[in-house]
Amino acid sequence: MRGPLLRLVLLGLALVSSAEPLLSPHVVHERRRSVPAGWTRTRRHASDAVLPLRFALAQQNIGSIDEYLLDVAHPESPNYGKHWTAGDVARKFAASEESIVTVLDWLEQGGIERGRARVSTTRGWVHVDATVEEAERLVNAEYHVYTHDTGKEHIACEAYHLPEHVTSHVDFVLPSVHFDAKLSRRSDTSESQPPLSTADQPAHNIGLPGVGISPKSGGKVTETVSEVEQCDEYITPICLRTLYGLDYTPVATDKNSYGIVEYTPQAYLWTDLQMFALNYSLDTLGKAPYMVSIDGGYPQTVNQSFDYNGESDLDLQYGMTLVTGAQTVTLYQTGDIIEGASFNNFLDALDGSYCTFEGGDDYTQDSIFPDPYPGGYKGPEDCGTVKPANVISTSYGYNEADLTPFYAERQCAEYAKLGLMGVTVLYSSGDDGVAGNGDLCLNPDGTQTANGTIFDPSFPGVCPYITSVGATQVKNNTSVYSPQPEMACMEVIYSGGGFSNYFPIPSYQEEAVSYYLENYPPDYPPTIWNATGKSRAFPDIAANGANYVVAIDGEFELVYGTSCSSPVSGAIFTMINDARLAAGKSTIGFINPTIYSSKFAGAFNDITEGTNPGCNTEGFNATPGWDPVTGLGTPNFPKLLAAWLELP
Structure with a gap:
């Protein structure tokens, strides 16, 4: 879904050529410019550890989602209020057969036997359990363990690459550069508040x-x-x-x-x-x-x-x-x-x-x-x-x-x-x-x-x-x-x-x-x-x-x-x-x-x-x-x- 939504990436995450080719020239698919606040890179991830690699397949018709949404949401549209069913949504945005085949073929040629890769029943994702060594070879990345101030650990890389012919079929890969961390509570550092005397009290x-x-x-x-x-x-x-x-x-x-x-x-x-x-x-x-x-x-x-x-x-x-x-x-x-x-x-x-x-x-x-x-x-x-x-x-x-x-x-x-x-x-x-x-x-x-x-x-x-x-x-x-x-x-x-x-x-x-x-x-x-x-x-x-x-x-x-x-x-x-x-x-x-x-x-x-x-x-x-x-x-x-x- 990198169509109309991603025309504006002003902080500079350009796709550039990098690394030696595996099947076709690899390009940077995503790069993180910094580690989010509270996280510290602590060690290289063990090469024999298993990662549940997930490839988010590009969704069909997602480039037209603005058009579809305005059709039912704009007050001047003749279809205003004629909302879709969940089934309508699933069918409209399922990944194409071409995307599925392209990703599976690439994984197989990269050493992942066809039987190890699974396509989701909704045809939105491809999943494969791969060792860190295999994952790093596939996406030209280095996986590290990051530790949060709370003690939580997280697996991520600084950047990853995909073959040029694959990149248009994949939205993103997990785990990789993302820090959409679980919503869990940080250790309590707050102080109790005094009784209210004015409206301008310290924030808790x-x-x-x-x-x-x-x-x-x-x-x-x-x-x-x-x-x-x-x-x-x-x-x-x-x-x-x-x-x-x-x-x-x-x-x-x-x-x-x-x-x-x-x-x-x-x-x-x-x-x-x-x-x-x-x-x-x-x-x-x-x-x-x-x-x-x-x-x-x-x-x-x-x-x-x-x-x-x-x-x-x-x-x-x-x-x-x-x-x-x-x-x-x-x-x-x-x-x-x-x-x-x-x-x-x-x-x-x-x-x-x-x-x-x-x-x-x-x-x-x-x-x-x-x-x-x-x-x-x-x-x-x-x-x-x-x-x-x-x-x-x-x-x-x-x-x-x-x-x-x-x-x-x-x-x-x-x-x-x-x-x-x-x-x-x-x-x-x-x-x-x-x-x-x-x-x-x-x-x-x-x-x-x-x-x-x-x-x-x-x-x-x-x-x-x-x-x-x-x-x-x-x-x-x-x-x-x-x-x-x-x-x-x-x-x-x-x-x-x-x-x-x-x-x-x-x-x-x-x-x-x-x-x-x-x-x-x-x-x-x-x-x-x-x-x-x-x-x-x-x-x-x-x-x-x-x-x-x-x-x-x-x-x-x-x-x-x-x-x-x-x-x-x-x-x-x-x-x-x-x-x-x-x-x-x-x-x-x-x-x-x-x-x-x-x-x-x-x-x-x-x-x-x-x-x-x-x-x-x-x-x-x-x-x-x-x-x-x-x-x-x-x-x-x-x-x-x-x-x-x-x-x-």
Whole structure:
């Protein structure tokens, strides 16, 4: 799938000739310019060790995925809302017979007997167990063991090569240069927070290897709050309903669904849900999310702290409350408590063609089930076992630079496939402004450090097939009833936003981004940000992300983050789906082509104040129209509902 998505690789990963030919001249297929933060190369991998080599076959028709998606997602298309089935998607993008034969022939001529290579049942991958010595000869690479600060080990190489006649048939090889590490918790280095005295408290950050997780804690709430007059200091459900006009009672709940993704060991506490419901959401009292366990996931209670419970408690308390107790919320609890899980493990459950030996995973990067470790999940890996909800919200993310373009591209295509099936996928845009997770910024050599100077965008926030959600806050001493009550979030966290270094600008975004760059050009040299005007820009929209009152471990805390913004936005879109389904219409699916269209002009509350600092700059400015801080703005539910009900 190196067609339209990979026209823009601005950090320089060119294909160049290298090494002696095996069957035909080899070329560099992927090269990593640096080791991700937290990882150190420790030793050469044993030559007789066995690697499960996996070759991601180039998918047929993937170069046309933009066209297919716009056909069902653009409001002016005659096929708007005519979403595909999972079978339609699988058939359309299966690898060609030519690709399969080319790869198998090459492996056989390279010493891998035909019987050792297996083609996945979905025809997306070729798998072969090879020794390190064999693998290094096949792909002209050197495999090393890398160790993370947490002690985890990972197998990777600096670069690998494929024969010239093979490279167009393979997207990427696993294991190789990728560090899409498992979502497992980093050792706890946080400090407890003092009682809340002001809104500006030190941030309490959940951290994972290579993965940033919001939210951040601003400390304990020492008084019960519920008044709409206090929304500039404390955000509760009534504040959000008032800000965004969410006065709606769902009527098609049996047809509708809303999914929230969490990764073990992050988990909600039942007692926290009840504490929140008793104070702010009586219609959800006694209710719990419908949990779908993926690869042994469950809401563990052994470990309890903000780091373990903050994210899930936040997502579910607000997600469940805003869709009301009448609408069931599905919790996709992913990964067991021993291994955790990765984005790929979640995608495996939704799409069987993305599974181990049938696409996507590598034991050095993604959790493999049955879990081989003591106490781990011993059941089979979830592969195509989960029907995706109509709206899915996720508040986890990597830095774009953590991944290679090929790998990010392949994962991004999975979100496009979900869009084809009518699913709305939301990701929080990040909490560090123009910097990456952990306040890391890029250096000219591609490394990420705290003293870097180049803006470091997030992933999947820059994937053109998801909706990226930034953060706002109610202005100090401002009523939610005022004409413009919100600004970009600049307390504790900063709304993630900027421009991709990997993905080209999608057509639905060209006009909005062009207007911003022409009328409000950022005053930064092009050496520190992608100033071409031809790259995917984010976020797409925003919602409040500051001062949330959340019940965590038996106490109310103030919480900040784009992780607040994403589940709230998801709840709003779920209610719009309810109205459309009740009217006999389709779900809204991939919303970006619609919300950027002229039909939706004015349907979001434009945010024109604030910036998103990072990398020793003030970041970008919030401006009239779309901007790389708050996107198109915050949802105006009545206007959005009316506009979507007018569509077929």
